[in-house]
Structures are given as structure tokens and as C-alpha cells.
Amino acid sequence: MTGESCGLFEYGHRACGGCAAAMAARTILDAAGKDTIIVSATGCMEVFSTPYPETAWKVPWIHSLFENNSAVASGIVASLKKQGRKEKVIALGGDGATFDIGILCLSGAFERGHDFVYICYDNEAYMNTGIQRSGATPYDASTTTSPAGKCSTGNRRPKKDLPMILAAHGAPYVATASVAYLPDLKKKVEKAIATEGPCYLQVHAPCCTGWGFEGEKTMTIGKLAIETGLWVNYEMEDGKVTRVKKVVRKPVEVYLKEQRRFRHLFKPKLNETEIAKIQAVADRNAERFGIDIKLKK
Ligand SMILES: Cc1ncc(C[n+]2csc(CCOP(=O)(O)OP(=O)(O)O)c2C)c(N)n1
Ligand SMILES: [Mg+2]
Numbered sequence: 001m002t003g004e005s006c007g008l009f010e011y012g013h014r015a016c017g018g019c020a021a022a023m024a025a026r027t028i029l030d031a032a033g034k035d036t037i038i039v040s041a042t043g044c045m046e047v048f049s050t051p052y053p054e055t056a057w058k059v060p061w062i063h064s065l066f067e068n069n070s071a072v073a074s075g076i077v078a079s080l081k082k083q084g085r086k087e088k089v090i091a092l093g094g095d096g097a098t099f100d101i102g103i104l105c106l107s108g109a110f111e112r113g114h115d116f117v118y119i120c121y122d123n124e125a126y127m128n129t130g131i132q133r134s135g136a137t138p139y140d141a142s143t144t145t146s147p148a149g150k151c152s153t154g155n156r157r158p159k160k161d162l163p164m165i166l167a168a169h170g171a172p173y174v175a176t177a178s179v180a181y182l183p184d185l186k187k188k189v190e191k192a193i194a195t196e197g198p199c200y201l202q203v204h205a206p207c208c209t210g211w212g213f214e215g216e217k218t219m220t221i222g223k224l225a226i227e228t229g230l231w232v233n234y235e236m237e238d239g240k241v242t243r244v245k246k247v248v249r250k251p252v253e254v255y256l257k258e259q260r261r262f263r264h265l266f267k268p269k270l271n272e273t274e275i276a277k278i279q280a281v282a283d284r285n286a287e288r289f290g291i292d293i294k295l296k297k
Contacts, residue, residue: 008034013056014048018215020179020205020222021045021094021121025056027182028090028119031189034059035087037076041069041102043094044128044207045121060087066101069093070109070118077114088193089116095136096126098202099160110169110198117192117199120162123207131210135160138230139281140274141261143210148264153274158281166200167236173197174236178204180222181245184233191235204231212260224255229282232289246293249286252279 008029015022021044029036038061040046046063049056064072073091080087093102098120106118125143126132133143137155142148146155167174173195177185185203192199206221208214213221225231226245230252233245253275256262265271265278286292 008032008058009049010056010058012054014051015044016209016215018208018218019044019048020207020218021123022048023179023182023218024119024121024185024203024205025049025092027179027185028092028189029057029059031186032059032088032090032193036060037062037080037087037089039064039069039073039076039089039091041091041093041097042066042128043097043126044123045092045094047128064091066093066097068105069097069102070105073116073118074109074112074114077116081115090193091116091118093118093120094127095120095122095124096132096134098122099135099162103162106166107169110166110171110200113170114198115196117189117201118166119189119192119201119203121203121205123205123210124159125207125210127207127210136162138278140265140278141211142264143261153264153271154261163200163202163236166198167239169198170239171198171200171236172238173199175200176202176204176231176233178222178226178231178233179206180204180219180226181233184245188235210261212263213258217258221255221258224250224258228252228255229286229291230255230278232285232291234289241289244289244291246291248293248295249282249291252282 009026036059077089131144133146140154142154148154163174175188177188227250235243
């Protein structure tokens with residue numbers, strides 16, 4: 001690598017222009033510092049950041065399988081403890097790795113209570129293998145395994161509520177974040193590292209290739225997810241929601257219409273019934289987390 005350095009996550013990797021996962025990686029390492037060991041499941045982040053024999057990671061980094069990401073991390077944590085060493089361990093996985101394929105080991109590691117941070121960068125599908133749906137794919141999104149067409153309006157199932165599942169394991173700190181608010185993400189990584197026990201962060205990571213938007217719009221799309229209530233940034237401490245980002249909500253159309261994965265809801269004609277169902281998801285989020293800022297008249 002030549003030129004100016006970008007901190008502990010070096011540029012020159014193979015991510016798409018505007019890749020949210022790359023922004024998340026840099027921010028995570030900014031927060032974690034050099035005494036960190038990264039365990040990475042298979043997925044876009046692993047593939048674009050470590051094309052053999054190169055790597056963008058300037059800290060120790062190990063590639064696990066999909067299934068055993070949290071088991072590898074917990075083994076390293078146990079070994080460091082035995083040796084009296086102080087490095088922090090962060091396990092990183094995409095939504096497919098986290099919500100679906102790795103959930104067994106993730107649940108086990110949280111149950112055992114290892115002191116590590118698990119961070120899921122959530123781009124809402126299996127992107128590296130060609131945009132297949134995962135348990136994190138939102139309702140009505142078109143993917144290659146939930147294609148919108150004559151007989152379908154896209155993904156039939158709601159997004160799995162993984163933060164709540166991990167909070168139910170007794171995790172001391174669980175939070176959601178977005179690459180649209182990187183300083184907030186940084187603070188949450190610092191907090192998760194400073195908290196003893198297994199902590200979970202889920203980072204909304206808009207994917208220009210998989211969702212169908214220009215790479216320069218990553219931040220705009222991320223902000224719109226929050227401003228519509230379709231993504232909520234919150235923190236949970238010992239099972240209770242302690243902090244929530246409030247917004248003056250916009251209708252969900254402003255988020256949906258920017259992305260090719262929801263194009264079928266607008267063309268060839270406006271599908272008001274399906275858009276109303278997505279609006280209901282945002283309304284439920286708003287009620288559950290109390291995100292609405294009430295404007296004074
Ligand atoms: C056990 C196993 N199943 C399937 C694959 C193929 N595979 C490689 S990357 C990938 C997609 C990962 O999706 P996600 O975890 O969401 O990360 P993303 O690529 O979206 O960043 C898949 C299915 C694999 N490597 N191992
Ligand atoms: Mg993914």
C-alpha cells in the first residue's frame with residue numbers, strides 16, 4: 001500500500017464504491033484500537049478485505065467459517081484469559097452469517113457469557129453470493145431467491161428481531177447503529193468493548209449493488225431508513241431499552257422509491273396495499289420504541 005493511511009483499516013481493498021460495510025469496518029477499528037483481534041465470518045467483508053496475499057486489516061485477523069464464527073471468537077477469548085492477556089475480541093459477520101447460519105454458535109457463546117463483541121453488518125441479504133434473501137431481508141424486498149414478479153411482491157417474511165433475541169440471552173449491552181451515523185457507531189463500539197460480557201451490535205449497512213442505488217447515496221439511504229422508522233437506532237442495557245434516536249418521521253415511500261429492490265411497488269403501477277403494509281411496519285417500530293418527535297403547533 002502507498003500514500004496516506006486510513007487508520008487500522010487500509011484502503012486499496014476490493015469493496016464497491018460506496019460500500020457501507022467498508023465504512024463500518026474502518027469506524028469499528030477506529031473505536032477498538034490496535035489491541036484488537038478480529039474474527040470474520042465468510043461474506044463480502046471478508047472477501048473484499050483479504051484478497052490473498054493482501055489484507056486491509058492492520059490488526060490480527062482470522063477467517064472462520066459461517067457456522068463457527070462465535071465459537072472461534074469464544075475460544076480466543078478463553079485462551080487470552082488463561083494467558084492473562086488484555087486484547088479485545090470482535091467477531092464480525094454479515095446478516096446471513098449472523099441471523100441464519102451462525103446463530104447456533106452465536107447463541108451458545110452468549111449463553112456461556114464470553115467477554116467479546118459480536119458485530120453484524122446488516123446489508124439485508126446474502127450479497128457476496130448474488131443477493132439471496134436472509135432472515136434480515138425486509139418485507140417485500142426483491143432478491144434473487146424472493147424475486148418480485150407476476151405472482152409475488154418480493155420477500156414474504158418480516159425481518160427477524162435478532163437484537164431482542166440476544167438481549168433475551170441476558171446480554172448486558174445490545175445496540176443498533178447505522179453507517180449513516182458513524183460517530184454514533186463509534187461510541188457504541190467503544191461502549192460494547194468497555195462492557196464486560198457478550199455484547200451485540202447490529203449495523204445497518206446499505207448495499208448499493210444489492211439494493212440498487214448509486215454508491216454516492218449510501219449515507220442518504222441509511223438516513224432515510226431511520227427517518228422513516230424502518231430502521232431504529234437504539235441501545236439496550238441489561239434487557240431494557242435505554243436510548244433511542246428520535247425523528248420527525250417521513251412516509252416510507254421516500255426510502256423505498258430510491259431502491260431497485262422495491263421498484264415493483266411503484267412500477268408498472270403504484271401498489272398502495274403493499275406500501276401500506278410496509279408503512280405499518282414503520283408505525284409499529286415508532287410505537288414500540290417511541291421514536292416520534294412531536295412537533296409543537
Ligand atoms: C456453510 C456455507 N454456506 C454457504 C457459503 C457460500 N457463501 C459465501 S459468502 C455468502 C453470503 C454471505 O452473506 P452475509 O453473511 O449476509 O454477508 P454479505 O456477503 O452479505 O456481506 C455465502 C452464502 C459458504 N461459504 N459456507
Ligand atoms: Mg448480507
